[in-house]
Amino acid sequence: MKYYRWELLLLLSLAFLFNQADRALFGILSNPIQADLQLTSEQMGLAATVLLAVLAILMPITGWIGDHFNKKWIITFCLLFWSLSTMLTGLANGFLMLVLLRSVATGGGESFYVPAAYPLLAAWHKKTRSIAFSVHQGAFYFGVISSGFLAGWIAQHFGGWRSAFYVYGALGFLLGIVFIFRLKGMPEETQEDAEPQEKPETPQKTPSLGATLRFFLTTPTVLLLTIGFSAIVFVNNGYMQWGPTFLSEKYDLDVTMAGWNSMFYHNAAAFIGILLGGVVTDLFIQKFERFRLVIQALALLLGAPAIYFCGLAGSLAMTCAAFAVFGIFRGLYETNTHAAMFDVVPPVIRSSAVAFMSFIAFLIGSTSPYILGRLADHYGKADGLSYGFQLLGGVYFIGFLAVLVALLFTFKRDRIQE
Secondary structure (H helix, E strand, C coil): CCEEEEEEEEHHHHHHHHHHHHHHHHHHHHHHHHHEEEHHHHHHHHHHHHHHHHHHHHHHHHHHHHHHHHHHHHHHHHHHHHHHHHHHHCCCCCCHHHHHHHHHHHHHHHCHHHHHHHHHHHHHHHCCCCHHHHHHHHHHHHHHHHHHHHHHHHHHHHHHHHHHHHHHHHHHHHHHHHHHHHHCCEEECCCCCCCCCCCCCCCCCCCCCHHHHHHHCCCCCCCHHHHHHHHHHHHHHHHHHHHHHHHHHHHHHHHHHHHHHHHHHHHHHHEEEHHHHHHHHHHHHCCCCCCHHHHHHHHHHHHHHHHHHHHCCCCCCHHHHHHHHHHHHHHHHHHCCHHHHHCCCHHHHHHHHHHHHHHHHHHHHCCCHHHHHHHHHCCCCCHHHHHHHHHHHHHHHHHHHHHHHHHHHHHHHHCCCC
């Protein structure tokens, strides 16, 4: 048990890698899927929007489940379920089947992961929380980077876009089998410097659903951080779905190179940003309790013009450079997405807190793939998506204003001391 906290971090990071890689497949392979199934850009955007809307709608339920039941089995079940759904997506033969398998089934499985995983990770990593969250979030970027190249390469060399869904789904399912034997539940409470031990997980004495909801709606910092996270999710969803297509159409790239260039530079830079943010945050948070919000506000403010420029850049090199700058600031923000929320939410309702924040953010953010798809159909893919990136930059600035208000006016009052 001495080093289990690091094994847990590895296991959850691998699960999150497949979570995000499976989700990225749809955007990376958007052009061949669209051509094979004879869909419009609006339909492709709508399929991505439905997945995110399903995630959002289920979050209040999965958050409540995460607060009351064994997190090991919640995480294991959802990994097995979404991996199976990813494999079955390769069988889709039309828009309706694509939506049901890709959006409803996969989104439903993924919705259980985050509300259970982050509180579990936080409980085992009290003194190394920002670093643990940073490494876990870094798996997000590695999953997207790897799929950016491998998904296109698999599709081009091994039977088309369907084969990529089969491969990624099967690997995630095998990882779920490992979780049955290696994943542990919540730890016992121990002294500050002692190693935590697993305890039998029983339903917790949490506040009622009504009391929990009142807490969220009457805690200003929770609401403001949710607005900031909604801006992040809105932009990320639009970028993940349409970034590869944007490069493919504007610079005439094949599916492999479009996926690689859109995912590698942005997510590699984000990976650097999140690791840097985790180390710096853990160094300064004890001296300045609002430091997480400082990092987040700066990331949104400086990231906004980078995103705006993605749509205006005149060459592939300049566009990829803008993607990378945008990625650095995204990573810096995401270092503290959940840790900042946990600073103002008591431990007993943290699964519900993650669910509440994700519900609002993904409900709002689910609209961006559809909106950018409409722009692509109306103005042409290259021009329409250029306008879409300019819109995304404005959304980042709105998120900055919300986090700034929390930093200056509400956080100190809402802060919870563990």
